[in-house]
């Protein structure tokens with residue numbers, strides 16, 4: 001057993017030991033031990049050349065990560081949270097994602113960017129964004145959302161082996177999650193969605209921070225005899241349509257759960273894919289459970305009201321049936 | 322560490338006592354916040370200003386009510402000196418409707434239109450261009466107002482710092498940049514994040530007059546700010562002040578403080594802004610122990626009342642969740 005945080009740390013340790021081109025950089029990843037303590041101890045183990053504290057300058061150090069990747073290194077860049085990644089969005093979207101295509105295939109950017117995402121800790125509007133969907137919009141990026149301890153442990157290395165940029169989202173409520181990290185064989189796939197629970201009646205589609213809530217909702221519904229199939233997207237771009245559609249064709253009902261705001265969220269894309277690929281197999285319209293279209297408020301009861309909850313997922317399943 | 326000698330206090334008794342009261346209020350308010358964090362009444366991120374009280378106190382008492390202030394997430398002190406009622410501030414941290422932002426913002430996002438308090442900005446560096454823009458509006462509307470923009474030394478590394486200073490200088494805008502240099506940005510010491518640690522030199526490279534000030538000395542802070550504000554108000558363009566200070570507490574409530582020695586913290590505490598100032602006042606016969614104790618008692622009462630106000634607060638109804646995302650029909 002290990003925590004999600006420890007699993008990520010172990011994944012970094014493995015990568016740093018395995019390939020000398022790998023290095024980690026970001027704000028407070030070294031001395032401070034990482035904002036969410038993912039990298040604690042790595043500075044002592046691998047030294048300041050390979051675990052590099054950066055100044056507060058997201059645009060510059062993410063861009064430098066791109067440059068270092070071009071120059072033959074395999075950087076892991078940690079951005080404290082997706083909220084601050086907006087300061088680096090230009091380099092990610094206008095450079096990292098485009099270089100291979102724009103250069104006619106001459107250059108490529110083997111870079112991994114990790115960041116925390118999501119709400120639920122009363123951190124208020126500027127620290128609670130869930131913008132995975134924005135990144136999943138961009139061709140040239142691969143976007144991963146490990147939602148289990150095993151995925152936290154095993155997604156990093158294959159991400160580093162990709163020749164092009166990969167973004168890894170870690171939901172803030174997952175760091176203390178305990179689970180079995182399993183083995184590389186079980187977790188190193190970064191192409192497929194995963195059926196986390198099988199069921200016949202409804203397909204629940206979730207990722208990252210909403211997977212746990214969806215599994216809880218499925219558990220609750222099972223008591224009432226409603227068997228849900230729960231799919232963990234895992235890979236937000238490119239979407240594994242095959243797994244999604246196979247399940248929906250079987251259950252004939254779909255509910256998509258997403259912590260992004262409803263308008264233009266990843267859930268909208270998933271719903272569209274289902275409509276395109278399984279329209280005639282559906283027995284009811286696709287339901288979405290998303291975050292209310294407000295900046296996340298600080299007050300606990302308002303934050304809870306804004307976010308997808310087990311109760312709202314259960315309600316959506318009932319509406320679908 | 323700045324070891325400047327504390328000079329005599331050049332103020333009459335009422336103002337001197339006002340300065341003590343402000344600093345004491347911040348200290349006691351925040352000590353209470355830390356307790357209330359422990360009991361779960363305050364949640365989320367809580368960044369304490371303890372140790373840095375002389376900066377907000379000395380600087381904000383040099384502003385007029387017409388001036389504007391832009392702060393960071395470490396802004397309880399500024400909010401209190403600016404005149405936001407402690408109860409309203411505490412209610413905000415409790416997440417209640419009676420708070421200055423209806424409980425939507427919490428500790429990191431204090432806003433108050435009445436006192437022209439423009440946050441409460443929790444993206445490092447995010448307040449700087451805001452300050453520049455407020456000053457631009459004043460300039461375009463021919464208003465002789467000053468915008469004081471506060472930020473930590475960590476923000477100096479962000480591109481937006483340089484872009485903002487350049488714009489302000491280029492257009493000679495009435496903005497006062499107040500850098501609170503407490504030596505650490507979370508766990509990153511200044512010398513490990515800046516190739517040039519002389520922050521004033523950076524400001525001067527934009528041709529902005531800059532001055533380094535002992536931020537533990539409320540008199541030095543007040544005098545430097547008063548002079549700079551006069552220049553800015555007179556239309557002579559932006560000014561930059563670097564206040565050298567130190568936070569006595571952790572960065573936030575989650576920080577294990579692996580990056581600095583306890584002895585360093587203790588050494589700075591010896592220069593604590595409150596006890597050094599009251600000692601000077603006592604030396605000069607401007608304050609006696611009884612008066613100080615009375616002040617302490619009054620401040621304690623105020624904080625007790627603030628907590629009581631917050632405890633009696635109410636939740637904003639969930640139905641109002643989507644209120645104020647955009648203007649309501651017909652709302653300005």
Ligand SMILES: Cc1ncc(C[n+]2csc(CCOP(=O)(O)OP(=O)(O)O)c2C)c(N)n1
Nearest residue numbers: 084395443444445473474475476505506507
């Ligand atoms: C753009 C951005 N990056 C990172 C953070 C996370 N963060 C919050 S406070 C902080 C340290 C800032 O230090 P400084 O500006 O010196 O102010 P202090 O906290 O010392 O008052 C960091 C890194 C953030 N809020 N915004």
